[in-house]
Amino acid sequence: MNHVVLTGDRPTGPLHLGHYFGTLANRVALQDVHPMYVLIADYQVITDRDRPGEIQRNITGLLLDYLAIGLDPAKVTIFQHSAVPELNQLLLPFLSLVSVAELGRNPTVKDEIAHSKQQAVNGLMFTYPVHQAADILFCKGTLVPVGKDQLPHLELTRLVARRFNERYGPVFPLPEAMMGARPLLNGLDGGKMSKSRGNAITLSATEDETAALIRKARTDSERLVTFDETRRPEVANLLTLAALCLGRTPQDLADEIGHGGAATLKRVVTEAVNEFLRPIRRRRSEIGEAEARAVLAAGNERARERAVLTLDEVRGAMAMTAA
Numbered sequence: 001m002n003h004v005v006l007t008g009d010r011p012t013g014p015l016h017l018g019h020y021f022g023t024l025a026n027r028v029a030l031q032d033v034h035p036m037y038v039l040i041a042d043y044q045v046i047t048d049r050d051r052p053g054e055i056q057r058n059i060t061g062l063l064l065d066y067l068a069i070g071l072d073p074a075k076v077t078i079f080q081h082s083a084v085p086e087l088n089q090l091l092l093p094f095l096s097l098v099s100v101a102e103l104g105r106n107p108t109v110k111d112e113i114a115h116s117k118q119q120a121v122n123g124l125m126f127t128y129p130v131h132q133a134a135d136i137l138f139c140k141g142t143l144v145p146v147g148k149d150q151l152p153h154l155e156l157t158r159l160v161a162r163r164f165n166e167r168y169g170p171v172f173p174l175p176e177a178m179m180g181a182r183p184l185l186n187g188l189d190g191g192k193m194s195k196s197r198g199n200a201i202t203l204s205a206t207e208d209e210t211a212a213l214i215r216k217a218r219t220d221s222e223r224l225v226t227f228d229e230t231r232r233p234e235v236a237n238l239l240t241l242a243a244l245c246l247g248r249t250p251q252d253l254a255d256e257i258g259h260g261g262a263a264t265l266k267r268v269v270t271e272a273v274n275e276f277l278r279p280i281r282r283r284r285s286e287i288g289e290a291e292a293r294a295v296l297a298a299g300n301e302r303a304r305e306r307a308v309l310t311l312d313e314v315r316g317a318m319a320m321t322a323a
């Protein structure tokens with residue numbers, strides 16, 4: 001199957017190990033197999049906050065993270081929403097294909113509203129999943145590596161594609177989600193790994209920052225280290241983290257640490273993580289910001305060329321272009 005891969009991140013902060021093992025490693029593998037687009041979803045930042053914040057810094061940070069883990073700009077088109085007007089214009093016909101009731105039923109949107117700190121829910125919060133359909137369909141993406149929380153958006157994308165094709169003729173493929181096979185990593189406090197919760201090891205952190213975070217990680221008071229996800233989730237999560245970095249199994253590591261207790265466990269995790277991230281961090285420090293920015297400029301241009309073609313096709317199918 002000739003896939004086109006599209007995936008993206010909101011530029012709200014640095015990428016962390018949860019991202020790495022959840023999706024980034026997968027992207028590096030996929031870039032050799034299929035054409036791939038990676039979107040820096042800048043317009044999606046303002047769904048749950050009033051201002052884009054330090055958006056330029058976050059965008060540069062994402063670019064450095066992408067290049068440091070080995071995404072190759074010769075193979076991957078890295079681009080941002082706000083530089084591709086024709087992608088954004090697809091939102092208008094797409095919105096007409098979805099009912100207001102359908103927008104209100106999206107479980108991920110509901111969850112984000114429940115966790116939002118904003119006084120009022122803005123219109124983009126309800127409509128951004130349709131915008132995400134435009135992200136995926138502008139390049140006729142067929143394979144979308146995402147986490148579980150994004151599945152409702154993918155369902156909606158298929159719905160938009162199907163309805164467009166029924167109404168105006170066959171233009172869009174129906175894309176599929178691609179879920180990572182790796183175990184889900186929690187944060188060091190046992191909750192979801194998230195930069196804003198201060199429980200995540202970012203790719204760009206220093207070795208000392210990493211060690212300090214792991215030192216503070218929650219464990220329990222049992223001296224014998226065992227891998228038991230239901231009874232000892234925090235210890236199991238640390239073992240999983242080290243195991244992913246070392247390419248070993250968490251059970252095997254637990255056996256090796258044995259009666260060493262939490263102190264040994266944390267030392268093993270810190271060494272494993274810092275060693276794993278060392279080459280990535282070294283590459284990150286070697287890439288200039290100007291170089292990263294140039295990669296984005298070139299990607300924006302390529303994405304725009306693709307979007308122009310799709311928008312032309314869409315307007316043609318809708319008989320909106322003058323002869």
Ligand code: TRP
Pocket residue numbers: 006007008009010039041044132135136144145146150
């Ligand atoms: N919503 C995604 C997230 O929060 C980011 C995203 C934007 C995305 N557009 C996309 C993911 C298109 C996949 C495809 O992580």
